[in-house]
Amino acid sequence: MIAGLMLDARATVAESPVWDPERQRLWWADIPAGRVHLFSPATGEDMSFEAGEAVGAVAVRRDGGLLLATATGIIGCAADGSARTVLHEVDTDPPGGRFNDGKADPWGRFWAGTLLTGIRGAGALYRLDPDGTLHTMLTGVSVSNGLGWSPDGRTFYYADSPTGGVDTFDHDPETGALTNRRRLIDIDRGRPDGLTTDAEGCLWVALWEGGAVQRFTPEGRLVKTIEIPARKVTSCSFGGLDLDTLYVTTARVGLSEAELREQPHAGGIFAIAAGTRGQPSGAYA
Secondary structure, three states: OEOEEEEOOOOOEEEEEEEEOOOOEEEEEEOOOOEEEEEOOOOOOEEEEEOOOOEEEEEEEOOOOEEEEEOOEEEEEOOOOOOOEEEEEOOOOOOOOEEEEEEEOOOOOEEEEEEOOOOOOOEEEEEEOOOOOEEEEEEEEOEEEEEEEOOOOOEEEEEEHHHOEEEEEEEOOOOOOEEEEEEEEEOOOOEEEEEEEEOOOOEEEEEEOOOEEEEEOOOOOEEEEEEOOOOEEEEEEEEOOOOOEEEEEEEOOOOOHHHHHHOOOOOOEEEEEOOOOEOOOOOEO
16 A cells, blocks of 8 residues: 655655644644644645644644644644743753653643753653643653554554554553563664554554654554655554544654755655544643
8 A cells, every 4th residue: 555645745744743633633743844734534624734843743732722842842833833831941961952752642632752962862752631730750861752542542652763563552541550561562674763552552653764653552463564665654543533544643854955856855745545444632631
């Protein structure tokens, strides 16, 4: 199966696709450009605003605004990028890192992790609760990436990209607590980047340098590969009226002129009929 091009965005690093059911549009970010986009698959229109700094992740707030995980911290803002408020500053050891991938969960919390380029183990994974309390969930993280939850909320999936795989945890939906970390999937095609889960409990993992998104059962068995006409695949998310379209973001950073000729739509947004339904995107309460 091969995904088709939806938006020839030519983003440096397109990331964090989030379906907004109210608007029937897809939020996404171009990380180094510091731009947050809102794309309409129905019309092809893509609007954006400038965040003024690198944006690793976008999440919808239940009040209609957004949360941004950025170079300096977790920021709340209106849907047009105005009225920005820094909720928590970034923290890496040593200092100098930024927030990377993040996601709102179905219970109103926001999860986001950090990285420090070139230094392993300097980042962490955080959970921001609806009351504004920030919890450190994991330390020793190198490149915090994909996050997802099983349909019953009892399992949490997580990718720290340089480890080459996806780990799973027991998750308490009432408290957000994580326990019993173990390896679920070892990736042998590129490295794991963003991920999402579907209504059947399967994982869809974007493969950086792997040119694909792969679907795995909850037991970690590979059952489907979707080829993407761009090698650096960053993330994926379900959207559409029935949540049965898989949207995929990609990057063109670091590609040579010859590679860009081979991958002219790198940095674009791709889509494919997934053959299954996804879970609704979470929103921060």
